[in-house]
Amino acid sequence: MSDIIIREARAGELPALLAFEQGIIEAERPFDETFVSGDFHYYNLEVMIANEQAAVIVAELNGELIGSGNARIMPARPYNHFKQYAFLGFMYVQPAHRGKGINSMIIAELVRWAYSKGLYEVRLQVYAENAPAIAAYEKVGFKKHLTEMRLSTDAPVRQ
Template sequence: MENIQIRQARLDELPTLLAFEQNLIASERPLDDTFVAEEFHYYDLEKMIRSDDAEVLVAVLGDRLIASGNARILEGKHYNRFKRYAFLGFMYTEPDMRGRGINRLIIDALVVWARGKGLDEVRLQVYSENIPAVAAYEKVGFRKMLTEMRLATGV
């Protein structure tokens, strides 16, 4: 593989990270008609970069940021066998860099981070209609568990 480095995101990279987030939202907007029309954010990236309970990673090729991902520590439900788990998000790869295994590198590094925090459960959410993303996550070892469904009542 090319000389792609995976490392922690830096605060001075926020403008690029925020652009990644908007690109991610734009790609998911057609999959979710409940999104508001105006710009919004999924994440508080600055807070996550500063947090001990989150890890924001980037993939870098030369001096170019080409991908991102994060893990946050969340509390399990009272009925789960685990108290806390790592929840992955912000999984974005620049379109011209897709298909090179970069997502896997980021996920592997986030799993290492989660283990270092004493977590043995890692989860994420993906739109079921996002077939390439579902396939990429299954290739890394994730499996489908639950399908969230909705009914718009027109009210």
């Protein structure tokens, strides 16, 4: 994997990045019944690429983008012992390149970026049923922290 280049994304790469975003959404659609049908966006990638408070990182192989990730500086809760943290998202590797450590390389670069910004806490969200993603994040050192739960108000409350 020494031919893989991990670098910051460029504005001209927006079409490929938007395709990655739709790949993420399609992969996550089975885990979230609240998604609207059709295309939508999680991120404003164009703004994030230009923002000093965010990093959009890509993995490139032979001139082709094969993966991505981003980090954003987020304010911590008043009860945390840190003021800000890095929140990761936009984690995507093309299916043909999965299982090769590319996600780990992208995360390592995002963690370096966070550290360079004086951030010592990195967080992300993942669907509880997305076992492959959870395994990939645990492999690089993430630990489960909090579970968000939901209930639709049109469902009966069990007693």
